[in-house]
Amino acid sequence: xxxxxxxxxxxxxxxxxxxxxREALIHAEQAMIERITxxxxxxxxxxxxxxxxxxxxxLGKFLPDEDRPNAGVFALQDDDDQWMSxxxxxxxxxxxxxxxxxxxxxxPFRRYxxxxxxxxxxPGPGRFREFLQCDADSVGAAGSHxxxxxxxxxxxxxxxxxxxxxxxxxxxxxxxxxNAVLDGVGAASAEVRLTILRxxxxxxxxxxxxxADLLGAGRMDESGDFTKGAGLDVDGVKRVLAFxxxxxxxxxxxxxxxxxxxxxxxxxxxGLAELKAISRALEAFAAPEADVVFDPSVVRGLEYYTGPVFxxxxxxxxxxxxxxxxxxxxxxGGGRYDDLVARFTGQKVPAxxxxxxxxxxxxxxxxxxxxxxxxxxxxxxxxxREDPSEALRLASELRRAGLRAEAYMGSSGxxxxxxxxxxxxxxxxxxxxxDELAKGVVTIKDLKEGARQAAAIESNQEYREARPxxxxxxxxxxxxxxxxIVEADQ
RNA sequence: GCCGCCUUAGCUCAGUUGGUUAGAGCGCUAGAAUGUGGAUCUAGAGGUCCCCUGUUCGAUUCAGGGAGGCGGUACCA
Numbered sequence: 001x002x003x004x005x006x007x008x009x010x011x012x013x014x015x016x017x018x019x020x021x022r023e024a025l026i027h028a029e030q031a032m033i034e035r036i037t038x039x040x041x042x043x044x045x046x047x048x049x050x051x052x053x054x055x056x057x058x059l060g061k062f063l064p065d066e067d068r069p070n071a072g073v074f075a076l077q078d079d080d081d082q083w084m085s086x087x088x089x090x091x092x093x094x095x096x097x098x099x100x101x102x103x104x105x106x107x108p109f110r111r112y113x114x115x116x117x118x119x120x121x122x123p124g125p126g127r128f129r130e131f132l133q134c135d136a137d138s139v140g141a142a143g144s145h146x147x148x149x150x151x152x153x154x155x156x157x158x159x160x161x162x163x164x165x166x167x168x169x170x171x172x173x174x175x176x177x178x179n180a181v182l183d184g185v186g187a188a189s190a191e192v193r194l195t196i197l198r199x200x201x202x203x204x205x206x207x208x209x210x211x212a213d214l215l216g217a218g219r220m221d222e223s224g225d226f227t228k229g230a231g232l233d234v235d236g237v238k239r240v241l242a243f244x245x246x247x248x249x250x251x252x253x254x255x256x257x258x259x260x261x262x263x264x265x266x267x268x269x270x271g272l273a274e275l276k277a278i279s280r281a282l283e284a285f286a287a288p289e290a291d292v293v294f295d296p297s298v299v300r301g302l303e304y305y306t307g308p309v310f311x312x313x314x315x316x317x318x319x320x321x322x323x324x325x326x327x328x329x330x331x332x333g334g335g336r337y338d339d340l341v342a343r344f345t346g347q348k349v350p351a352x353x354x355x356x357x358x359x360x361x362x363x364x365x366x367x368x369x370x371x372x373x374x375x376x377x378x379x380x381x382x383x384x385r386e387d388p389s390e391a392l393r394l395a396s397e398l399r400r401a402g403l404r405a406e407a408y409m410g411s412s413g414x415x416x417x418x419x420x421x422x423x424x425x426x427x428x429x430x431x432x433x434x435d436e437l438a439k440g441v442v443t444i445k446d447l448k449e450g451a452r453q454a455a456a457i458e459s460n461q462e463y464r465e466a467r468p469x470x471x472x473x474x475x476x477x478x479x480x481x482x483x484x485i486v487e488a489d490q
Numbered sequence: 491g492c493c494g495c496c497u498u499a500g501c502u503c504a505g506u507u508g509g510u511u512a513g514a515g516c517g518c519u520a521g522a523a524u525g526u527g528g529a530u531c532u533a534g535a536g537g538u539c540c541c542c543u544g545u546u547c548g549a550u551u552c553a554g555g556g557a558g559g560c561g562g563u564a565c566c567a
Binding site: 092219222224415435445450457463464470 | 491492493494495522523525526527528529530531558559561562563564565566567
């Protein structure tokens with residue numbers, strides 16, 4: 001009795017979709033944000049941060065008097081019983097800010113923002129309930145050249161985030177053309193129109209036959225679950241598919257193909273004119289042809305987009321450590337939302353914007369093993385358990401010279417201290433014991449070099465005598481010798 | 491939400507056709523090694539076999555229910 005540890009009171013567990021992030025991931029995400037906001041700033045956008053919470057009605061949907069105020073968003077009631085929600089994107093808070101400060105802003109108001117957003121949805125690979133977005137928006141900018149600017153800048157942001165030639169594409173479409181097609185097949189009810197749009201959006205996922213099923217009777221997924229379709233007849237399915245698959249290699253070829261697939265209605269003409277204007281502007285921006293494609297199957301969210309819509313897709317295949325291909329797909333998106341600010345001001349304000357999903361992009365890089373562990377600090381071993389002063393002094397000296405260094409703060413002996421340095425990824429270890437103090441030297445061990453040399457050593461005895469990677473240096477040379485190791489290691 | 495699969499040591503997983511002491515590899519701790527990380531050898535610690543109820547002389551194993559995880563699908567402003 002009494003030997004076992006007491007039973008824990010609480011389980012250490014974490015809600016799904018709220019990821020813990022270790023150093024390598026934190027650095028990767030922050031570097032990505034810095035590079036992308038760098039692009040936004042260079043294009044003339046200014047920073048604006050807003051708080052995590054907004055009043056629920058300011059976010060537009062999910063009113064607090066509905067049955068489930070928390071569906072989709074995380075909501076709670078303030079002291080005065082008003083419902084507040086954690087922001088689910090950075091665009092809705094921007095619309096609120098722009099409306100509140102409209103009189104004092106230089107128009108168009110061009111701002112960028114980066115930060116966490118929250119969605120109360122089921123998480124999946126690369127999908128979280130708390131994740132980082134990095135946005136740019138122009139509020140008060142009408143005209144296709146403003147949309148084209150977003151698109152060209154999105155491509156540049158993707159490159160800045162680390163996607164190389166051919167590893168991503170910005171896929172562009174416009175709501176006007178989608179409306180033309182819906183009208184063309186006589187889809188009158190909102191329900192059927194929604195179902196058709198959702199089916200279209202899945203072209204890259206399910207292919208032609210899967211989308212044909214969804215446009216017609218319905219589709220069975222691989223677990224046996226059935227999704228009801230839009231109920232179009234054979235001719236209707238054919239016409240929608242002909243439109244969806246009008247995408248061609250080049251933007252001008254796609255425009256030509258679309259001209260035939262989309263008819264002559266007013267919205268068809270408007271949509272084609274939008275894409276043509278975007279195409280012209282993209283050439284002026286010198287956006288590489290392969291970066292931006294026109295793709296009629298792009299739909300995006302159904303709530304607030306009113307004109308051009310676009311999506312940043314990671315084309316590079318992401319393979320996890322078990323060799324399985326993980327589907328990442330869209331890592332960003334945007335479009336024109338001319339009605340969002342009008343909710344607050346009553347007056348129509350044209351706006352267009354773009355958002356990069358930092359967390360998903362970083363997750364994609366992490367899954368395929370591209371995020372490397374960072375070097376740890378130089379560790380100064382503490383060999384005098386009675387008085388650690390010498391170790392503290394040496395570590396301070398290294399820090400003052402700008403090196404990342406720490407004195408060992410635990411209570412273990414030398415072997416565990418070496419092990420600790422190894423597991424921290426320390427480039428070097430500094431040792432000063434009685435011998436060194438007496439001789440006025442420091443012992444420095446280059447851990448990476450040591451491991452390299454030790455790989456060739458067979459016997460224990462030889463290993464013990466070799467002390468690979470280790471050398472003595474005059475105390476005065478401490479900083480210079482350690483710096484040489486650290487710098488060689490980067 | 492709906493569908494499928496899964497849950498045994500810190501991790502990855504064997505196994506028990508219902509039976510007495512439930513295993514491996516990795517990791518961890520200690521030692522070989524008298525101030526020295528990785529590799530090597532030796533020893534050791536570590537378990538509510540997810541939870542509840544039922545069937546049974548007996549349940550980690552069977553049945554029902556629940557929870558959690560993974561995947562698909564729906565939704566995704």
